[in-house]
Amino acid sequence: MEPLIAWSSSAPTLLAILALLLLACAAGAVGSLLGLGGGTFLVPGLVLLFGFDFHIAVAASLVSIVANSLGASARSVEEGMTDLRVGMFLETATAVGGLAGAALAVTVLASRPDVLTLAFIPAVLAASVVMFRTRAKDSDPTVVPDRVATRLRLGGTYYDEHLQRTVTYPVHRTGAGLALSGLAGFSSGLLGIGGGVFKVPAMNAVMNVPIRVAGSTSMFMIGLTATAGGLVYLLVGDVILPLAGTVVLGVLVGSYLGGRIQTSTPAPRLKAVFAAVLVIAALLMALRVFGVVG
Numbered sequence: 001m002e003p004l005i006a007w008s009s010s011a012p013t014l015l016a017i018l019a020l021l022l023l024a025c026a027a028g029a030v031g032s033l034l035g036l037g038g039g040t041f042l043v044p045g046l047v048l049l050f051g052f053d054f055h056i057a058v059a060a061s062l063v064s065i066v067a068n069s070l071g072a073s074a075r076s077v078e079e080g081m082t083d084l085r086v087g088m089f090l091e092t093a094t095a096v097g098g099l100a101g102a103a104l105a106v107t108v109l110a111s112r113p114d115v116l117t118l119a120f121i122p123a124v125l126a127a128s129v130v131m132f133r134t135r136a137k138d139s140d141p142t143v144v145p146d147r148v149a150t151r152l153r154l155g156g157t158y159y160d161e162h163l164q165r166t167v168t169y170p171v172h173r174t175g176a177g178l179a180l181s182g183l184a185g186f187s188s189g190l191l192g193i194g195g196g197v198f199k200v201p202a203m204n205a206v207m208n209v210p211i212r213v214a215g216s217t218s219m220f221m222i223g224l225t226a227t228a229g230g231l232v233y234l235l236v237g238d239v240i241l242p243l244a245g246t247v248v249l250g251v252l253v254g255s256y257l258g259g260r261i262q263t264s265t266p267a268p269r270l271k272a273v274f275a276a277v278l279v280i281a282a283l284l285m286a287l288r289v290f291g292v293v294g
Contacts, residue, residue, distance in 0.1 A: 005019050005020075005049050005050050007020070007050045007052070007243070012242065012246075016050070017246060019049070019050075020050070020243075020246050020247065020250065021246060021249065021250040021253075022250070023042065023045045023046075023049065023250065024038075024042065024064065024246070024247045024248075024249070024250025024251045024254065025250040025251070025253050025254035025257070026041070026254060027039070027041045027042040027045070027064075027250075027251060027254060028064070028068055028251035028252065028253065028254025028255040028257075028258065029255070029257045029258035029261070030254075030258065030277065031065070031068055031196075031219070031251070031254070031255065031258065032068065032072050032219065032254065032255040032256075032257075032258030032259050032262070033258035033259075033261055033262050033265075033270070034196070034200065034215055034258075034270070034273065034274050034277060035196045035199070035200045035215030035216065035217070035218030035219050035222075036196035036197065036200070036218070036222075036277065038061070038064065038065065038068060038251060038254070039058075039061040039062070039064075039065055040197065040277075040280075040281045040284065041280075041284070042057075042060075042061045042064065042247070042251075043057045043058055043061045044284050044287070046060060046061070046247075052243075055233070055238050056238055056240060056243070058233065058238075059230070059233035059234070059238040059239045059240075059244070060239070060240065060243050060244045060247045061247070062226045062230035062233060063230050063234075063239060063244045063247070063248060064244070064247045064248045064251040065222055065223065065226040065230075065251075066223055066226050066227050066230055067248045067252060068219070068248075068251045068252065068255045069219050069220060069222055069223025069224075069226065070223060071252055071255055071256075072216070072219045072220075072255050073216070073219055073220040073223060075259060076216035076219070076220070076259075077220070079158075079159075080156075080157075080158050080159065081158055081212060081213055081216040082213070082216045082217050082219075082220050083155075083156055083209065083213050083216075083217045084217075084220070085152060085153065085154050085156075086154050086155075086171060086203065086207070086209060086217055087217045089152060089154060089174070089178070090177060090178060090181040090199065090202070090203070090221065091181070091221050091224055091225075092178075093178045093179070093181040093182035093185065094181045094182065094184055094185035094188075094195060094199070094221060094225055095185060095224075095225070096182060096185065097181070097182035097183060097184065097186035097187075097188075098185035098186065098188050098195075098225055099185075100185075100186055101185065101186040101187065101188065120187055120285060121282045121285050121286055123183070123198075124197055124198075124278050124281055124285065125278070125279065125282050127197065127198060127201040127205075127278055128274075128275045128276075128279050128282070129275070130201055130205045131200075131201055131204070131205060131271050131272075131274050131275040131278065132271070132272060132275035134204075134205050134271065135267075135268045135271035135272050135275070136268055138204075138210050138211055138267040138268075138271075139167070139169040139204075139208050139209065139210045140208055141167075141168050141169065141170065143170050143172050143208050144170070144172060145170045145171055145172050146171075146172045146173065146174055146175075148174040148175070149170070149171040149172055149174050152174075154171040154174065155168075155169055155170045155171040156168075156169065156213075157169070158210070158212070158213055160210075160212070161263045161264065162263070162264060162265065162266055162267070167210060169208055169209060169210055169213070170208060171207050171208055171209060172207065172208055173206050173208075174207065176202070176206050176207075177202045177203060177206050177207040180198050180199070180202035180206060181195075181198070181199055181202055183198050184196070184197070184198035184199045184202070185225065188225060195218075195221070195222060195225060196218040196219075196222055197278055197281050199214075199217075199221060199222075200215055200218050200274065201274075203217060203218070204271070210267065211267050211271055211274070212262060212263075212267065212270070215262065215270075
C-alpha cells in the first residue's frame with residue numbers, strides 16, 4: 001500500500017515534517033491525558049500514513065514514549081498525581097509479562113501473531129465496557145484495603161483541581177490488579193501496544209485508584225517498560241534519528257497540552273473518553289490481524 005505522505009530520512013519535505021509533528025502531537029496529547037503512552041495511535045499512523053516499516057515505527061514510538069513519560073512523570077510526581085508505591089508494585093508483574101510476551105512473539109508465534117491478537121480484542125473491549133459503566137464513580141473512600149495493600153501502604157491522597165478538594169483513596173483487590181498488570185506487560189511485549197489499555201482500568205475500576213492518579217501512574221510505568229524495548233531497537237539500528245527526534249518533539253508538545261486538559265476535565269468525562277479510545281484500540285488491533293497495520 002502506497003503511503004499518503006512521503007518521508008525522506010535525508011531531506012524530508014516541510015509538509016511531511018508538519019504532518020508528522022501533528023500526528024505525534026495528537027498521540028502525545030491522548031497518551032498524557034489517559035496514561036496510554038500514545039503508541040497505540042502513533043505506530044499505525046506511521047505505518048499507514050508514512051509507509052514506515054513496522055519495526056521502524058515501533059522504535060520511534062518507544063523513544064517518544066520514554067521522553068513523554070519522563071516529562072509527564074516529572075510534573076505529575078511533583079504535583080502528587082503519581083502513586084509511586086502502586087506503580088512499582090504493579091511494575092513487577094508488568095516486567096515479567098513483557099518478557100513473556102516478547103519471548104512468545106519471537107518464538108512460538110513468530111509467524112502467527114494474529115492468534116493472540118484476536119484473543120486480546122475482546123479483552124480490550126471488555127475493559128472499555130467496564131470503564132464506561134463505572135464512569136459515574138471515580139473512587140470510593142470507604143473501601144477496606146486488603147492485606148497486601150495494608151502491608152505495603154498502598155493508597156494515598158491528591159488534590160483534585162476540578163473538585164477543588166483533597167481526595168483520599170484506599171487500595172484493594174491488589175491480586176486482581178497485579179494479574180491485569182501482567183496482562184498489560186504481556187500485550188505490550190507481544191503486540192507492541194501500550195500497556196496502559198489494561199493498566200489504567202486495573203488501577204481505576206479494580207483497585208479503586210482515581211482515574212487521574214491511575215493515568216499519571218500508568219505514564220510513569222510505561223516509561224520504565226519502554227526503555228528496555230527502546231534500547232533493543234537502538235542496538236539493532238531501527239532508531240532513525242531524524243524521525244525519532246521529530247516524533248519526540250511533537251509528542252512532548254502534545255503531552256503538555258494533554259496534561260493541562262486532564263486537570264480541568266471531570267473524572268466521568270475522562271473515563272468515557274478512555275472507554276472510546278479502547279474501542280478504537282481494539283479496531284486498530286483488528287486491522288493488524290488482517291494485515292492492514294504491521
